[in-house]
Amino acid sequence: MEKFEVFSGVGVPLRRSNVDTDQIIPAVFLKRITKTGFEDALFSAWRNDPTFILNQPAYKAGQVLVAGPDFGTGSSREHAVWALRDYGFKAVLSSKFADIFRGNAGKQGLVAGVISEADTERLWAAIEANPGVSITINLIDRTASLGEIVIPFEIDDYTRWRLLEGLDDIGLTLRDEQAITDFEAKRESWRPKTLPAKGV
Amino acid sequence: MTQQANPAAALTLAEKVWNNHLVAKGENGSPDLLYIDLHLVHEVTSPQAFDGLRLAGRPVRRPDLTIATEDHNTPTLDIDKPIADPVSRTQIEALRHNAKEFGIRLHSLGDANQGIVHVVGPQLGLTMPGITVVCGDSHTSTHGAFGALAMGIGTSEVEHVLATQTLPLTPFKTMAINVEGKLRPGVTAKDIILAVIAKIGTGGGQGFVLEYRGSAIRELSMEARMTICNMSIEAGARAGMVAPDQITYDYLEGRPHSPSGADWDAAVAYWNTLPSDADAVFDAEVFLDANTLDPFVTWGTNPGQGVSLLDSVPDPATMTDPNERAAAERALEYMDLKAGTPMREIRVDTVFLGSCTNSRIEDLRAAAEIIEGQTKAQGLRMLVVPGSAKIRLQAEAEGLDKVFKDFGAEWRFAGCSMCLGMNPDQLAVGERAASTSNRNFEGRQGKGSRTHLVSPVVAAATAIRGTLASPADLPAQKASN
Ligand code: SF4
Numbered sequence: 001m002e003k004f005e006v007f008s009g010v011g012v013p014l015r016r017s018n019v020d021t022d023q024i025i026p027a028v029f030l031k032r033i034t035k036t037g038f039e040d041a042l043f044s045a046w047r048n049d050p051t052f053i054l055n056q057p058a059y060k061a062g063q064v065l066v067a068g069p070d071f072g073t074g075s076s077r078e079h080a081v082w083a084l085r086d087y088g089f090k091a092v093l094s095s096k097f098a099d100i101f102r103g104n105a106g107k108q109g110l111v112a113g114v115i116s117e118a119d120t121e122r123l124w125a126a127i128e129a130n131p132g133v134s135i136t137i138n139l140i141d142r143t144a145s146l147g148e149i150v151i152p153f154e155i156d157d158y159t160r161w162r163l164l165e166g167l168d169d170i171g172l173t174l175r176d177e178q179a180i181t182d183f184e185a186k187r188e189s190w191r192p193k194t195l196p197a198k199g200v
Numbered sequence: 201m202t203q204q205a206n207p208a209a210a211l212t213l214a215e216k217v218w219n220n221h222l223v224a225k226g227e228n229g230s231p232d233l234l235y236i237d238l239h240l241v242h243e244v245t246s247p248q249a250f251d252g253l254r255l256a257g258r259p260v261r262r263p264d265l266t267i268a269t270e271d272h273n274t275p276t277l278d279i280d281k282p283i284a285d286p287v288s289r290t291q292i293e294a295l296r297h298n299a300k301e302f303g304i305r306l307h308s309l310g311d312a313n314q315g316i317v318h319v320v321g322p323q324l325g326l327t328m329p330g331i332t333v334v335c336g337d338s339h340t341s342t343h344g345a346f347g348a349l350a351m352g353i354g355t356s357e358v359e360h361v362l363a364t365q366t367l368p369l370t371p372f373k374t375m376a377i378n379v380e381g382k383l384r385p386g387v388t389a390k391d392i393i394l395a396v397i398a399k400i401g402t403g404g405g406q407g408f409v410l411e412y413r414g415s416a417i418r419e420l421s422m423e424a425r426m427t428i429c430n431m432s433i434e435a436g437a438r439a440g441m442v443a444p445d446q447i448t449y450d451y452l453e454g455r456p457h458s459p460s461g462a463d464w465d466a467a468v469a470y471w472n473t474l475p476s477d478a479d480a481v482f483d484a485e486v487f488l489d490a491n492t493l494d495p496f497v498t499w500g501t502n503p504g505q506g507v508s509l510l511d512s513v514p515d516p517a518t519m520t521d522p523n524e525r526a527a528a529e530r531a532l533e534y535m536d537l538k539a540g541t542p543m544r545e546i547r548v549d550t551v552f553l554g555s556c557t558n559s560r561i562e563d564l565r566a567a568a569e570i571i572e573g574q575t576k577a578q579g580l581r582m583l584v585v586p587g588s589a590k591i592r593l594q595a596e597a598e599g600l601d602k603v604f605k606d607f608g609a610e611w612r613f614a615g616c617s618m619c620l621g622m623n624p625d626q627l628a629v630g631e632r633a634a635s636t637s638n639r640n641f642e643g644r645q646g647k648g649s650r651t652h653l654v655s656p657v658v659a660a661a662t663a664i665r666g667t668l669a670s671p672a673d674l675p676a677q678k679a680s681n
Contacts (some may be wrong), residue, residue, distance in 0.1 A: 001256075016502055031287055033247035033294045036255060063354070078356070107356075120609040168259070170363045176224045176233055178253050180366055183223045188461035190467035192238050192326045194305050199456025200313060 001109045003166035004139050007061025007090050011135035011146065012053055013124040017068030021080040021101065025073070030079055038083040058131035063142075065092045066135075070103025072112075081108045089139045093144060093153060095120055106159035106170055111137055113144065113153030122149060139163060184187045204458035210240035210477035212374045213443050217349040217474070221332050223366055225297055225625055237331035237348075239361050241268035241304065242317045243295040244622070245336030249359035250298040260302045262365045267326065268299050269307040271316045272622050276612035279309050288623060302362075315588025315614040318342040318556040322426065324591055325455025327472040327549065329444035339556050339638065341432040345425035346452075347444035347474050349409070352433060372438050373483040375408040376476075379416040381490035383483035386671045389424035389568070389634070390418065390558060390655035393431045394496035394506045394604040401488060402504040406439030408484065411476065412442050416490035422451040423562045430557045431638050434503040495670040497543055498640050498653040500531035505640075507543060509658065509670050513538035534642055535650050536630070543668050546652070550633040550665040551582040552645070553609075553656055559587030559635035563656040564595050568603040570671055577666030582609035583625065585617040599676035609663070621646040622670075634662040 027176060029041040048051045053059050065084070071094040081104045084092065091111035115123070126146050127133055135148040136145045139160060143150050155163075163174065173180075209247055211219070224233040236615040239262075246268070253260065260266060273288035283289040294311075299306035307313040313320055318339055321327040329347035333340060343350035353367065361367055377396055410432050417425070425442045428601075432440025441450075450469060452458045459467045466594065495507035507514060507530065516528035532539065537546070553559070553567050564586065576582060584604045586592040592614055595601055601611045618625040619637040626646030633651050637661050640651035652668060661669040 033251070033290060035248045035251040053418040134589065168256070169368075170256070170360055173233060173360065173364045173366055173368065176366075179224050179233070180235070180364065184365075187235075187464075188470075190470075191331060192328060192457055193264050194238075194267040194326060194457070197305050200305075200311075 001168040001171060004024045004090070004109060004163045006136065006138045006140065008133055008134045008136040009062050009088075009090055011058065011064045011066060011123065011127045012059045012062035013127045014053060014065055014067040015124060018070045018073060019067055021072060021077050022074055024080040025077065025083040027090060028107055029083075030077060033181030035082060036086055038079060039086040039088070040081040041079075042087045057133070061088065063088050063090050064135040064137060065089050066120060067092060067094045067126065068120065069094060069096040069117065071097050072105075073098040076100045076104075078104045078108070081105050081110055093120070093123070106162060109163065109166075109168070111139060111155065111163060112153050113137070113142070115144065115153045116149055119151040122151070154198075205387040210480040212480045212482060213347060213411055213441055213474055214349060214372070214439070214475040215480075217347075218330065219331055221349075226368070226370075226668070231370045233366050234332060234369050236334050236361050236365055236367055237265060238321065238326055238333045239266045239365070240317045240321055240333065240335035240340070240360070241266060241295075242271050242335070242337065243274045243291040244297065245355050246358055248295040248355050248360055250302065252356075252359040252396075253302070253362055253665050256363075258363045260304060260362045263282075263303040263305070265365060266362070267305050267307075267321070267324075267481075268295060269314055269317050269320050269612075270295060270315075270618045272307050272620065274309050274314075274613075275616040275624050276615050276617050277624070279613045284624070285485050301528070301570060304517035312589050312593065313367065315586070315590065316361045316556045316559065316616055318426075318430065319559060319587030319591065321487060322346070322422070323455070323588055325452055327345050328452060328458065328467070329448060332473050333408060334367065337435045339430050341437070341440045341450045342426050342430040344429040344439050344441040345422060345430065346448055347441060347471065347599055349439055349441065350429075351439050370382060371580070372409045373407050374484065375405065375410050375437070375484040376482040377410050377412045377486050377488065379412065379414040379488045379490050381416055381492075382419070383416060383493060384488050385480055386657055387495055388657060389420055389427040391493055391496040392504065393428045394498065395488060396486070396505040397431065397435045397504045398496070399488065400435055402434060402502050405432060405434045405435035410435070410437045410440040411482070412440060413476075414490075417442060418445065418449075421562060422447060422558045422570050426560070427557055431503065434638060444471045445475075451482065461565050461647055465623060471553075489656075497535060497634075497658065497668055498651070499535065499543065500528060501640055502527075502531075503535055503638065503653060505531055506653070509543050509668060510583050511538050511543055512544065512586050513537045513541045546653065546668045547666055548633070548634045548668065549580065549631045550618075550627060551580065551659050552585070552618040552633055552637065553586070553638035553659050554583065554585030555635075556587060557638045558656050559585060559591065561594055563636065564591070564600050565598070566657045567660040568600045570657055570674070571664060572603045572605045574664045576609070576663055580663060580666055582607070583612060583618055584609050585612045585625070587612045607663070618645050620644055621649070634659050634668060
């Protein structure tokens with residue numbers, strides 16, 4: 001996972017609340033066997049509508065999503081985060097996230113920042129006044145800024161630390177790599193080994 | 201897990217295995233990091249884990265502690281032809297590709313060690329006492345029969361184990377399931393576990409590792425112990441275990457990957473220390489009398505909805521818990537059953553003998569012994585699916601295939617088959633089966649399928665009578681089974 005400190009990208013005002021994971025990525029895409037390549041699946045039903053926000057040229061290259069409350073509710077599918085990530089999003093701001101979505105986002109390097117409803121409105125208005133404008137996400141001091149506007153967002157300390165350090169679950173465990181190696185050195189020779197294969 | 205504060209305290213089997221695998225102790229409520237001795241892989245839950253490794257540029261840390269087989273999607277007929285269903289074929293091809301790329305041993309369709317992942321591990325002697333086993337499959341609890349701590353995990357955890365050979369885990373509680381006494385003829389391990397689940401409920405084991413103990417368990421063969429541990433997950437448990445003993449050692453000795461020579465002696469010396477200490481305290485205890493147990497069958501749509509075969513379909517109106525009552529009403533509607541119908545009058549369309557619960561050689565022998573020389577009920581279909589290609593060969597060497605075929609049953613190639621609707625072996629809408637598998641969920645054996653969970657001997661007797669039956673219901677000469 002890449003380290004995340006300060007990032008600037010095109011802001012996308014998604015004026016919808018209760019965007020559940022079925023809207024983010026419909027179930028038909030769950031049959032795939034890869035963990036990447038879900039960019040086409042993101043909001044796939046909505047993207048059939050030419051007026052949908054991501055179909056507008058100014059927002060096509062969006063990287064910071066500003067959404068209404070209750071984002072990521074419903075099924076726990078990790079694919080929702082993969083789809084946002086694969087499309088190019090680095091951060092989502094909303095006044096309320098579903099817990100599982102927020103947990104999944106942190107594991108995949110996507111910043112899910114909680115902002116107030118009033119600030120959501122301010123950001124929407126500011127983006128719409130200047131479509132294609134960039135929003136800067138500063139994870140070090142937990143702010144999102146657009147021109148003169150600087151608003152604070154919340155993210156829990158543990159997730160923030162992991163994102164700043166670029167640690168996914170595996171990366172976190174591998175900080176104990178020496179302990180694992182030491183443990184392996186003491187592993188008794190009677191314990192199972194699948195290789196070299198016997199009995200074939 | 202209070203023992204970690206005081207290492208001298210009396211410990212249970214599960215706690216001993218846990219402590220023995222501690223790589224790093226979690227601080228401030230974060231999970232412990234445990235070493236994983238054996239990682240079993242199959243085609244359904246692994247593709248995204250391998251893709252995650254690829255994405256992060258990580259290798260598999262210990263290919264030599266990892267083994268893969270194909271089971272869920274494999275057809276049990278025409279196994280030399282390409283797999284027809286594109287989704288199934290893609291998953292199998294992805295596993296083959298990943299095994300090659302990451303250097304993992306794979307037993308593919310057509311190979312003598314191909315089969316249901318939980319049958320293959322013990323068969324090769326890879327599953328042994330005092331180890332940790334994981335697999336991206338909930339029935340990994342099967343391996344607990346050897347005194348191993350064996351747990352099912354999700355795809356992100358599969359990736360984690362592939363990359364690090366460890367898993368962050370939160371400590372569990374322990375529950376003793378004491379089964380004392382002697383089973384009557386025709387009553388088997390499957391009946392014990394169905395009775396346990398009916399007693400504690402499908403959520404009764406949540407957060408616990410179960411340890412099956414008592415004189416009735418001590419007498420069981422390894423294969424019967426596997427049947428019991430297999431279904432621990434149906435009680436919601438994290439794992440199920442049986443303490444290793446001479447029966448375990450006899451089963452293991454001489455298998456391809458079992459320790460040998462000095463390693464065997466060292467292993468046995470360690471394994472002998474594993475049984476729970478006499479004064480170890482369990483967080484919960486359950487008691488079951490083996491002497492009075494009947495064959496058990498399910499009537500509903502979860503494995504806890506079971507009764508004695510001699511009973512009738514229960515009446516939801518008599519249930520005091522409103523949730524239980526509502527669930528029972530829904531289940532009876534789905535199963536198309538009326539309260540008060542004697543279980544032995546329920547007619548089935550299909551009998552399935554197979555799955556990681558009951559597809560080993562002893563299961564096949566027990567069923568074959570009952571149907572030998574008998575006639576199959578008219579119009580009934582019976583599918584016999586060995587758990588692995590090896591078991592199929594062994595059964596053929598013993599002539600069991602001939603018994604099944606003469607009876608009119610279909611003798612198939614190894615795989616998960618009709619245990620779940622993921623391969624061509626499925627029930628039609630509304631079709632009713634007596635099945636030796638482990639889940640009777642709505643649609644589990646195909647859309648609209650109706651499942652009664654039963655033991656192999658009940659399956660065999662049912663195939664003869666056409667209605668749910670035990671060997672005792674058959675004409676005199678066979679009633680002695
Ligand atoms: S036989 Fe059934 S329960 Fe066992 S691994 Fe296969 S699908 Fe799962």
